[in-house]
Structures are given as C-alpha cells and as structure tokens.
Amino acid sequence: MDSLTMAAAAGLRARMESLELLANNLANASTAGYKADREFYDLYRSPEAAASPDVARLPLIEKPWTDYSQGTLTATGNPLDLSLDGRGFFSVDGPGGVLYTRGGGLRLARDGTLATPEGYPLRNAGGRPVRLDPALPFEIARDGAVRQSGQELARLAVTDFPQPDALVKKGGNYFHMTDPAAPGRRSAAEVHQGAIENANFNSAESAVRLVSVLRQFEMLQRALALGGEMNRRAVEEVARVS
Numbered sequence: 001m002d003s004l005t006m007a008a009a010a011g012l013r014a015r016m017e018s019l020e021l022l023a024n025n026l027a028n029a030s031t032a033g034y035k036a037d038r039e040f041y042d043l044y045r046s047p048e049a050a051a052s053p054d055v056a057r058l059p060l061i062e063k064p065w066t067d068y069s070q071g072t073l074t075a076t077g078n079p080l081d082l083s084l085d086g087r088g089f090f091s092v093d094g095p096g097g098v099l100y101t102r103g104g105g106l107r108l109a110r111d112g113t114l115a116t117p118e119g120y121p122l123r124n125a126g127g128r129p130v131r132l133d134p135a136l137p138f139e140i141a142r143d144g145a146v147r148q149s150g151q152e153l154a155r156l157a158v159t160d161f162p163q164p165d166a167l168v169k170k171g172g173n174y175f176h177m178t179d180p181a182a183p184g185r186r187s188a189a190e191v192h193q194g195a196i197e198n199a200n201f202n203s204a205e206s207a208v209r210l211v212s213v214l215r216q217f218e219m220l221q222r223a224l225a226l227g228g229e230m231n232r233r234a235v236e237e238v239a240r241v242s
Contacts, residue, residue, distance in 0.1 A: 008221075019214070028173070033071070033101060033199075035067055067201070071102075084192070088187025098176070101175065140191055159184045166178055
C-alpha cells in the first residue's frame with residue numbers, strides 16, 4: 001500500500017472515531033450532569049519501522065478522554081433536582097456496585113428512598129440509602145445535610161477523586177471506579193437543591209465541529225480515491241510498457 005493511501009485510510013479511521021464521539025456528545029446534550037468525551041491525537045509508527053526515519057507516521061486517536069469540567073447550573077425549583085458546584089460526584093448503589101454521577105435528577109420511591117430515574121438509591125455518608133418520609137417535605141443544605149421537620153436525617157455522600165482517570169463511563173452519566181484502591185475523598189463541592197447541572201459542552205460548537213469533521217472525511221475519501229486511481233494507472237502503464 002502506498003503512503004498516500006495509508007495516510008488517507010488512517011485519517012479516515014481517526015475521523016470516524018471523532019464522529020462517534022461528537023455524535024454521542026450531541027445525543028446527550030440534554031442529559032443532566034453529562035461530561036463530554038474528547039479525543040487525544042497522536043502519530044503512529046509500527047515498532048518494525050521505528051528504526052527507519054523515512055517511514056511516514058500516521059494519525060490516530062490514541063485514546064478518548066473525558067472532560068470533567070463543570071457545566072452551568074440551571075434552577076428548576078424542583079426539590080428532587082440536585083446539582084454540585086465544585087469537584088465531586090454523588091454516590092449511588094448501582095446493580096454491580098457503587099456508581100458515581102453528576103446527574104441530580106432524582107425521584108422519591110414509595111418507601112421514601114431517594115433514587116435516580118433508573119432506580120439506583122442515593123447513598124449517604126455512611127454508605128446506606130437515603131430514606132425519607134414521603135409524606136413530608138425535605139430540605140438539602142449546601143453541605144449535603146438532608147433534613148425533615150428540622151431534623152437532620154442523613155448527609156449525602158459526595159466523593160471527589162484527585163485522579164479521575166480511574167473513572168470509566170458506564171452508560172448515561174454514570175461512572176464506576178476501575179481501581180478499588182484509588183483514593184477518594186469527601187468533596188468540598190456545594191449541593192444545590194432545586195437546580196440541575198447542564199452538559200459541559202456547547203451544542204452549537206459541537207455541531208460546527210461535526211460539520212468540519214464531515215468535510216475532512218470527504219476530503220480524505222477523495223484522497224483515497226485519488227490514490228487508488230494513481231495505482232490503477234501505474235499498473236496499466238507498466239503493463240503497456242511490458
């Protein structure tokens with residue numbers, strides 16, 4: 001395979017991965033607490049060709065990474081909507097263990113358990129589900145204290161990870177910790193009741209990037225077709241001379 005075709009094919013693959021990331025971000029534009037996926041580019045050269053300085057290096061996305069920057073907070077007035085101002089995650093009991101999320105759109109189960117829309121119970125600082133009297137109003141202070149009738153019933157578990165790279169997305173806006181030994185600490189983030197955190201990317205900017213990537217994809221397709229045409233003509237010329 002010639003250098004033009006290899007470079008165009010590698011570029012197409014990288015652009016396809018970019019399209020997948022952008023499409024997933026746009027699909028979650030309205031997901032509360034969603035953290036955008038970004039791409040990290042690098043140049044690839046096979047180990048066998050490392051000794052040769054003339055071998056072309058090919059573009060690739062080495063790995064996607066998650067942007068943990070905070071989105072804007074929007075007031076809703078709904079007491080079941082929670083958001084965090086600062087670094088950290090709410091802790092919930094998922095089907096396979098503890099999950100972490102910035103999405104604070106909750107619901108109150110019949111037994112008084114505060115849970116996510118998927119039914120995952122919100123955890124308190126002691127690792128137990130937060131349960132309330134469903135017949136009474138409740139308040140959640142900025143330090144995470146949950147109160148009913150003036151009494152503190154629980155304190156939300158809000159965890160911060162100094163090295164969030166150990167977190168991996170697990171559907172929607174949930175994360176799970178891949179390394180159980182990775183240190184986590186109580187977050188200093190403020191809890192805001194009656195507000196949600198928007199996704200941390202601009203939909204309009206992402207749409208512009210999507211159009212740009214599609215144009216680059218088309219240009220690389222033309223380059224790939226040009227490389228194929230050049231190879232075809234070269235073969236025909238060799239056959240004619242022979």
